[in-house]
Amino acid sequence: MWPADIEVQAGQIIAVFSVKGFKVATAESCTGGLIAGALTEISGSSAVVDRGFVTYSNEAKVAMLGVEAATLAAHGAVARQTAVEMAEGAVQHSAADFAVAVTGIAGPSGGSADKPVGLVHLAAAGRNGGLLHREMRYGDIGRSNVRLATVRTALEMLMQIAQAE
Known part of the structure; x- marks a missing residue:
């Protein structure tokens, strides 16, 4: 079902997180x-x-994750600040040690000059206060490809933040 590289990444996360x-x-x-x-x-x-x-x-971002309405009003859904609040909110509203959050424009529509199709903000947060952010510009590579590329980056970030622990 999944591309082999994503399955390998996910398997590594499950193995490492299980041990720790x-x-x-x-x-x-x-x-x-x-x-x-x-x-x-x-x-x-x-x-x-x-x-x-x-x-x-x-x-849903406000109700489920506690993203501030003011953040969304000031920066929009696809922004560093929103991704960070999503990741921190996911940790706060769960029993997780780490969370990863993604928000972006997969396309084919919805892009603008400031926020083009393929722009994705990702954040990973740890209950210990650790925080990572990445702004990815995958380009207009097709909706499915943007989404799969985002999964790959998100899994990388989860491994990165956990290894810093």
Whole structure:
């Protein structure tokens, strides 16, 4: 079902997090649950995956993750600040040690000069206060490809923040 490289990445996360006793949550907008799906494809994921939030609308970001309405008004859904608040909110609203959050424009529509199709903001947060952010500009490579590229980057960031622990 998944490209082999994503399955390998997800398997590594499940293995490492299992050994360290870490739990993970996801907060997803443009990927619509694909990150959680990739992780739960792996046997043993129930020991690691706490929950996934699919917060496609701004209202869901506020209600489920505690993203500030003022942040959305000032910066929009696709912004560094929003991704960071999503990741921190996912940790706060779960039993997870780490969370990854993604928000972006997968296309083919919805882009602008400031926020083109393929722009994705990702953040990873740890209960210990650790925080990572990446702004990715994948380009107009097609909706499915933007979403898969985002899953790959999100999984990389989860491994990176956990290894800093």
